[in-house]
Amino acid sequence: MASSIQNLLKERKYPFIFSATVLLLCVLFFLFTTNPLPFPLPNPVNLRVSQQSPLSPPPHPLPRKPSPPLDNARSDLHWTTCLTGADHIPCLDNTKAIKALQSRRHMEHRERHCPSPHPPRCLVPLPKGYKMLVRWPRSRDMIWFDNVPHPKLVEYKKDQNWVWRSGDYLVFPGGGTQFKEGVMNYIEFIEKTLPAIEWGRHTRVILDVGCGVASFGGYLMQKGVLTMSFAPKDEHEAQIQFALERGIPAILSVIGTQRLTFPDNVYDMIHCARCRVHWEADGGMPLLELNRILRPGGYFVWSATPVYRDNKKDQDIWNAMVALTESICWKTVIKSEDSNQIGVVMYQKPLSNTCYKERNADYPPLCNQRATHNISWYV
Numbered sequence: 374m375a376s377s378i379q380n381l382l383k384e385r386k387y388p389f390i391f392s393a394t395v396l397l398l399c400v401l402f403f404l405f406t407t408n409p410l411p412f413p414l415p416n417p418v419n420l421r422v423s424q425q426s427p428l429s430p431p432p433h434p435l436p437r438k439p440s441p442p443l444d445n446a447r448s449d450l451h452w453t454t455c456l457t458g459a460d461h462i463p464c465l466d467n468t469k470a471i472k473a474l475q476s477r478r479h480m481e482h483r484e485r486h487c488p489s490p491h492p493p494r495c496l497v498p499l500p501k502g503y504k505m506l507v508r509w510p511r512s513r514d515m516i517w518f519d520n521v522p523h524p525k526l527v528e529y530k531k532d533q534n535w536v537w538r539s540g541d542y543l544v545f546p547g548g549g550t551q552f553k554e555g556v557m558n559y560i561e562f563i564e565k566t567l568p569a570i571e572w573g574r575h576t577r578v579i580l581d582v583g584c585g586v587a588s589f590g591g592y593l594m595q596k597g598v599l600t601m602s603f604a605p606k607d608e609h610e611a612q613i614q615f616a617l618e619r620g621i622p623a624i625l626s627v628i629g630t631q632r633l634t635f636p637d638n639v640y641d642m643i644h645c646a647r648c649r650v651h652w653e654a655d656g657g658m659p660l661l662e663l664n665r666i667l668r669p670g671g672y673f674v675w676s677a678t679p680v681y682r683d684n685k686k687d688q689d690i691w692n693a694m695v696a697l698t699e700s701i702c703w704k705t706v707i708k709s710e711d712s713n714q715i716g717v718v719m720y721q722k723p724l725s726n727t728c729y730k731e732r733n734a735d736y737p738p739l740c741n742q743r744a745t746h747n748i749s750w751y752v
Contacts, residue, residue: 450494452494455496455498459497459499461497463487463495464485464488465483465625467487471486479630479655480627480628481629483605484626484631485631500520500522503517503519504517504519509620512618513545513619515539515544517541517542517543518538521615523615527543534547535586535588543615547588549585549588550585550646551676552589553713554711554712556588556592558711560589562717567719570642572593573597575641576641578640579642579643580603580635580640580666581600581603581645582604582663583603583645583646584613584623586616587615589602590621591619599622600621600622601623601635601640602616602624603624604625604626605625605627628659635666638665638666638668638669640668640671643663643666643667644673644676645674646676652675652694657700660698660701664701665740669723669724669725672706672719672721672722674717675694676715676716676717680716698720700732700734700736702722702729704721706720707719726739
């Protein structure tokens, strides 16, 4: 370094040294005026925060001027606690609206009836003794009893192996009305009966209608399948609460007079095991709603008594289903029984509208293709 400076002096390159010095000063001046230091100096607040233990409370924040309300409508909202208990659902438990219904034949009393003109403004309290959720994947098999305290349902379903109580927990052994050998055996039976289903590859998003405690959807997760479990709030309590507490996607709803809250052609499969829906009712309107949300080429798996029982009532329903599915061009892919003589029928929706256009009778008629297909709410 010293020899380089001596060489510069000998060669009398003073202008170069002067220019370099001026340039260096300019760069330093620019840096310190735009950002005085390239690193923050420690200050008492930062030092105090860094010395806190993880359990210490954070330092008291500096006082801030409160933000003005966005609008008058927001500033006067007042929330209260719902007085009807932890199971109350304001729009479903609207007693006044339900009593005013002219009919309940189409399950209108299980649909949403939000108070009008003002929506509900009460918060539903947690059950007494509510605990932090059991985390997934353990929650698939057990949850805290105090979080969903429904002893009547446990007693009612104990013989069907849906759910039973063990101390402070509710345990879900994976049984059910149609799952005599366990839900996993039932899931594998479906794929073995129709290999094209290919859980997790060809079939990835499904709707489970009348899901009960949602064990079917819970066990399908390990197959790479996302299931929306779906059931009404009925006399068996809100079984969807069990599903949500377990960490399984679920929604309270019913196939009645309104469209389901899903757009068209979204599900690879729709499943119904003893879901007690009269698909053939009202000219087949419930099944036509499934046809709307099932993707072209998708499957409807129906496991119910009309598939495998011979009494007149079940056979009448089966004959009506045969006529209905043929009228909407659904193909019966397979009809089979498992080792417990539980019958399953699998239908497939056509890939195109060609079959509909070739029908002798235009009934049920095709929907207006110019209609907005993704409308879901209150239609």
